[in-house]
Amino acid sequence: xxxLDAEVPFGERLxxxxxxxxxxxxxxxxxxxxxxxxxxxxxTGRAQPSREMVHLLAEHLRLPLRERNALLxxxxxxxxFERRDLGAPEMSAVRAAVxxxxxxxEPFPAIAVDRRWNVVMSNSAVPLIAEGVxxxxxxxPVNVYRLSLHRDGLRRRVLNFDEYARHLLGRIRHDVEVxxxxxxxxxxxxxxxxxxxxxxxxxxxxxxxxxxxIRLRHExxxxxxxxxxxxxxxxxxxxxxxxxxxSFFPADHSTAERVRALGASCKF
Numbered sequence: 001x002x003x004l005d006a007e008v009p010f011g012e013r014l015x016x017x018x019x020x021x022x023x024x025x026x027x028x029x030x031x032x033x034x035x036x037x038x039x040x041x042x043x044t045g046r047a048q049p050s051r052e053m054v055h056l057l058a059e060h061l062r063l064p065l066r067e068r069n070a071l072l073x074x075x076x077x078x079x080x081f082e083r084r085d086l087g088a089p090e091m092s093a094v095r096a097a098v099x100x101x102x103x104x105x106e107p108f109p110a111i112a113v114d115r116r117w118n119v120v121m122s123n124s125a126v127p128l129i130a131e132g133v134x135x136x137x138x139x140x141p142v143n144v145y146r147l148s149l150h151r152d153g154l155r156r157r158v159l160n161f162d163e164y165a166r167h168l169l170g171r172i173r174h175d176v177e178v179x180x181x182x183x184x185x186x187x188x189x190x191x192x193x194x195x196x197x198x199x200x201x202x203x204x205x206x207x208x209x210x211x212x213x214i215r216l217r218h219e220x221x222x223x224x225x226x227x228x229x230x231x232x233x234x235x236x237x238x239x240x241x242x243x244x245x246x247s248f249f250p251a252d253h254s255t256a257e258r259v260r261a262l263g264a265s266c267k268f
Contacts, residue, residue, distance in 0.1 A: 008074065009045065009074060010042075010045075010049065010054075010071065010074035010075045011042060011043040011044055011045045012043075013070070013071060013074050014042065014043055014057060014071070015043045016180075017061050017063060017067070017180070018043075018061065020177060020180070021061050021062070023061075025039050025040055025043070028057070028060065028061070031060050032056050032057055032060045034053070034056075048075070048076075049075050051072070051075070051077045054068075054071050054072055054075050054077065055068070055080070057071075058071055064178070064179050064180075064238075064241060064242070065081040065235065065236075065237075065238045065241050066081075066083070066115075066179070066181070066238045066241075066242070067179070067180055068080065068081065069081055069083075069238070081236065081237065081238050082237050082238070083237065083238035083239055084237055084239055085239070086120055086239055086243070091237075091239070091240075094232070094240055094243070095121075098112045098121055098243070098245060099121065101230065101245055101247070102121060102122065102123040102245070103123060105123060105125075105247050106123050106124055106125050106263065107125050107259055107260055107262070107263025108125055108225075108247070108248050108249060108250065108259060109122075109123065109125040109126045109128055109129045109225075109247075109248040110122070110123050110125070110126075110245060110246065110247040110248060111123075111126060111144070111245070111246050112243060112244070112245050112246075113144060113243075113244050113245075113246065114239075114242055114243065115175075115179060115181060115184065115242035116143065116181070116183055116184050116187060117143055117144040117145055117172075117187075118141035118142065118143050118144075119141065119142040119143075119144065120141075120243070125248075125259070125263065128218075128223075128259065128262065129154070129216070129225075129248065130142075130147065130154075131157070131218070132156065132157060133147060133152070133153050133154060134150075134152035134153065136152075137150060137152060137153050143187070144246075145168060145172055145187060145191050146187075146190075146191065148164075148165075148168055149165055149168060149169075149191045149194055149197060150191075150194060151194065151195060151196070154216070157216050157217045157218075158214060158215065158216060158217075159215040159216070159217055159222065160213075160214070160215045163212065164212065164214050164215075165197060167212055169188075169191070169192070169197070172184065172187070172188050172191070173188060176188055211226040211251070212226065213225055213226045213251035214226075214227075218258075220258050220261075220262070221254070221258060222254075222255075223250075223255045223258065223259065224250070224251035224252050224255050225248040225249060225250060225251055225255065226248075226249055226251050227246050227247060227248050227249070228246070228247050228249065229244050229245070229246055230244065230245040230246075230247065231243070231244050231245075
């Protein structure tokens with residue numbers, strides 16, 4: 001996806017998103033119920049869209065709230081969606097919901113992340129995952145991709161690193177395309193430049209697996225986890241839409257028993 005900095009004009013910004021969503025002018029015009037000629041004029045700057053038209057096009061392009069605000073600004077309108085700090089009083093119900101999920105998931109690790117996968121909240125079991133990571137990678141804001149892919153991060157403990165790294169790189173590339181986030185694009189460039197993160201040879205999924213686990217070396221033996229991602233279903237705030245919770249679940253019985261024993265003895 002082309003880089004969408006703040007100064008990119010409306011028509012170019014709209015055209016980039018249309019290409020990203022793999023839609024022709026005619027296809028977008030049909031679903032949005034506007035004339036292809038008018039849409040062409042909007043993209044070339046010969047026509048100025050109304051506020052209602054910006055909302056209509058953004059809706060049919062399935063744009064995130066942050067980018068809908070950017071489109072409105074580029075068209076000369078005020079943003080429509082607020083972006084509150086997670087610590088704001090109005091976000092108390094959101095914080096409580098996230099805290100409940102994180103706490104109830106113990107003794108297994110769980111984290112809440114923002115759109116760039118910086119950790120904003122976590123539960124008491126996360127040190128089990130982050131054990132042995134270089135201190136500089138644990139300085140706030142802790143970033144999941146740096147933590148996982150840097151040679152001084154989890155990489156030293158991940159037994160199936162090539163397989164899992166391929167999954168993470170695919171996920172961040174997808175997030176860049178979906179969100180158009182410039183800083184996430186910069187993060188992708190950073191992690192792709194890490195030594196040893198070139199083209200990975202294709203590896204067939206291990207027979208019998210239904211999900212891809214991350215397999216970690218631990219003093220008690222191998223720990224295997226798969227993860228789920230939880231998001232808010234009806235966000236009206238940019239911060240809420242971009243908030244996600246990644247929960248780690250044991251991929252086998254031995255991991256479950258080992259982690260429960262470690263939790264009972266308060267070793268993380």
